Amino acid sequence: MYAGAAARGPASRVDAFTNALLTEIALRADAADAAFGRERAPLQSVYLGGGTPTLLPSASLATILDLVRSRFGIADGAEVTVESNPGPDERGGAAEMVEAGVNRLSLGAQAFDAGLLRRLGRRHRPEHVGGAVREAREAGIGSVSVDLLYDVPGQSLEVWAATLDAAIDLGVDHVSAYALTLDDPDAEGLTGPLGDHLPTTAGARRWRAEGVKAQDDDLAASQYRLAVERLGSAGFRGYEISNWARPGHESRHNLVYWHREPYEAVGPGAHAFDGSLRRWNAARLDGYLAALAPARGGPRAGFSLAPPGGGPRADLPPGGSEAVDADAAAAEAVILALRLDEGLARDVAEQGPLAPHLAWALDAGLLEAVDAPAGERVHLTTEGRLLSNELFARLV
Numbered sequence: 001m002y003a004g005a006a007a008r009g010p011a012s013r014v015d016a017f018t019n020a021l022l023t024e025i026a027l028r029a030d031a032a033d034a035a036f037g038r039e040r041a042p043l044q045s046v047y048l049g050g051g052t053p054t055l056l057p058s059a060s061l062a063t064i065l066d067l068v069r070s071r072f073g074i075a076d077g078a079e080v081t082v083e084s085n086p087g088p089d090e091r092g093g094a095a096e097m098v099e100a101g102v103n104r105l106s107l108g109a110q111a112f113d114a115g116l117l118r119r120l121g122r123r124h125r126p127e128h129v130g131g132a133v134r135e136a137r138e139a140g141i142g143s144v145s146v147d148l149l150y151d152v153p154g155q156s157l158e159v160w161a162a163t164l165d166a167a168i169d170l171g172v173d174h175v176s177a178y179a180l181t182l183d184d185p186d187a188e189g190l191t192g193p194l195g196d197h198l199p200t201t202a203g204a205r206r207w208r209a210e211g212v213k214a215q216d217d218d219l220a221a222s223q224y225r226l227a228v229e230r231l232g233s234a235g236f237r238g239y240e241i242s243n244w245a246r247p248g249h250e251s252r253h254n255l256v257y258w259h260r261e262p263y264e265a266v267g268p269g270a271h272a273f274d275g276s277l278r279r280w281n282a283a284r285l286d287g288y289l290a291a292l293a294p295a296r297g298g299p300r301a302g303f304s305l306a307p308p309g310g311g312p313r314a315d316l317p318p319g320g321s322e323a324v325d326a327d328a329a330a331a332e333a334v335i336l337a338l339r340l341d342e343g344l345a346r347d348v349a350e351q352g353p354l355a356p357h358l359a360w361a362l363d364a365g366l367l368e369a370v371d372a373p374a375g376e377r378v379h380l381t382t383e384g385r386l387l388s389n390e391l392f393a394r395l396v
Contacts, residue, residue, distance in 0.1 A: 013285065013289070014055070014056060014057075014060070016289055016293060017285070017288075017289070018056060018060045018063070018064070019292075019293070020288060020289050020291075020292035020293060020317075021064065021266060021267055021292075022063065022064065022067055023292045023314045024266045024267070024292055024316070024317060025064070025067050025068060025071060025266050026067070026071060027314065027316055028264055028266055028316075029071035029072055032072070032264070040073075041073075041075075042072065042073030042074055042075040042078070043068070043072050043073060043074050043075060043078060044075050044078050044079070044252065044256075045078055045079040045080070045081070045252045045253040045256065046065065046068055046074060046078065046079075046080045046081070046253075047081045047083075047253040048061065048064070048065075048081065048082045048083065049081065049082070049083035049106065050083070050267060050269060050270065051083070052083065052084065052085050052090055052108075053082055053083060053084075053092075054082060054083075054084040054085070054090060054091055054092030054097075055090060055092075056092075058092060058093045058096035058097070058100070061082070061092070061096075061097065061100055061102075062096070062099070062100035065080070065100050065101050065102075066100075069101070072264070074101070079103065079104055079143075079251075079252040079253060080101050080102050080103050080104065081102070081104040081105070081106055081251070081253055082097055082102050082104075082105060082106070083106045083107075083108065084105060084106070084107055084108070084132065085107070085108050085122075085123070085124060086107050086108070086109060086124045086128040086129040086131070086132040087123050087124035087125075087128050088128060088131070090123070090124070091107075091128075091132045091135070094135045094136045094138070094139035094141060095139040097139070097141070098139045098140050098141060102141065103141060103142050103143065104141065104142070104143040104144075104145070104251075105132075105136045105141050105143070105144050105145070106145040106146075106147065106174075106176075107129060107132055107133070107144065107145065107146045107147065108122075108147050109129045109146040109147060109148060109167070110122055110147060110148060110149045111126075111148070111149060111152070111155075111163055112126045112129065112162065112163045112166040112167070113126065113155075113159050113162070113163065114126055115154070116152055116154065116155055116159065119152070119153070119154060120149070120152065126166070129146065129166075129170065130170055133146075133170050133171070133172060143173045143174065143249050144172045144173055144174070145172060145173065145174035145175065145176060145249075145251070146167050146170070146172050146174075146175055146176070147176045147177075147178065148163055148164070148167060148175060148176065148177045148178070149177075149178055149179075149180050150177060150178075150179055150180070150220060150223040150224065150227070151179040151180050151215055151216075151219070151220035151223065152180050153210075153211045153214035153215060154214065155223075157219065157222055157223060157226065160223045160226060160227075161226060161230070164226065164227060164230045164231065165230065168230065168231070168234045173245065173246045173249035174243070174244070174245045174246070174249050174250070174251065175227075175231060175236060175243070175244045175245075176242055176243050176244075177224075177227050177231075177242055177243075177244070178242050179220055179224070180211070180215070182208040182209075182211050182212045182215070183208075184200065184205065184208065185197040185200060186199060186200050186205070191283075193282060193284065193287065193318070194282045194318055194319060194320050195282060195283060196269045196271065196280045196281070196282065196283050196319070197269065197283055198269075198283045198284065221386050224382075224385070224386060225382060225386075227244070228382055231244040232244075235247075237250075237341070238341060239340060239341050239342075240254070240258060240339050240340050240341070241339050241380070241385050241388060257336070258336045258337075258339055258340055259336070260273075260329075260332060260333055260336050261275075262274045262275045265279075265281075266281075267281065267288075268281055268282065268283050268284065268285055268288045268317070269281060269282070269283035276323060276324055276329075277321055277322070277323050277324070278321060278322050278324060279319065279320070279321040280319045280320055280321070281317045281318070281319040282317065282318045282319045282320075287317065287318045288317045288318075291314065291315045291316065291317045291318060292314050292315070292317060293314070327353075328396075330352065330354070331354065331395050331396050334348075334349075334354055334358075334395055335392050335395055335396070338367075338378075338379065338380055338388070338391070338392075339380075339388070340379075341379055342372075342377065342379065343367075343370070343377045343378050343379025343380070344358075344377060344378055344379070345374070345375060345376075345377055346369055346375070346376040346377055346378050347375070347376075349367075349378050354395055357391065357394040357395055358378065360394070361384065361391050362378065365381060365383060365384070366380060366381060366383060366384030366387055366388075366390075366391055367379065367380060367381065367384055367391075368381050368384075
């Protein structure tokens, strides 16, 4: 996510970023054409996120979607999602989004408590979330999701209950509830020149270090159980560990990840997967623009990948990739299936080298067997979801 001077004011790099993004879309489409031909199936979902794409002018969002539609194709009835912050100066124009083809909005609400929002460094106020939902509905956006955080330092069970009730009362269609993670990406080696995370500021590192001390595993577990209870009672299906949806509003885009299907991705820090190879772009904006900026002015006027009069061609941005071997692929398939409430076929769970770990989880009450039309399946219990990291660590 880029904000501050990179997104606003005289030093804004929004136009440069938009042109670079359009150029990368064209380059990735060229590669897909070469590998699969121009007659490949159109996209079933498009997701503009990883920050606040609504900081871009509405015309830029429309141009991006037009290029995706032209080069990749977007299927009739596809899910087209835009992430947005709820603040009035960040949420973008809902009517313009609909005109561009958007039919799903994901709002970064995070909390409905003003004090918690300040603690999290969020610029919006609780009432802005309701305003954003109303604008989306009035514009005709048919599916609205909110992201919420629990295990936030200073967040009591009562405050979390009020947050869940507020989201339910707004009539949203989908809720993502995530435990606040305060890992240090610098210490994990993710912020180097080719890393997919931006370096953490000294102030943010101090805040994270203090925040970790104030987190409480038992309280977080109680908050998760409360989410299961409140959202389930309100008609939401907990179709994935951290996601609940009203019928028909499951995130089709995220289901692609959990079903381990291929997906393309563009932009700083973006991750893609072709079924056997994972690829990522480095997160740093300077490197991204340096690779793609040679096509200055080209993407908006015919998508020429070299500037007029010669000069350097645009190149794909820096990043990295890793091949997924057969053993890792098998473990990934099991882990991703278990993240979903549909789970895993029991006969699959009882075969191969992972079977002893799944048997342990069944004995420990982390998994349960359920009957399904296509045969018996196993899926995580609520306690299993709470302890899923323990099980998943055994499977990799």
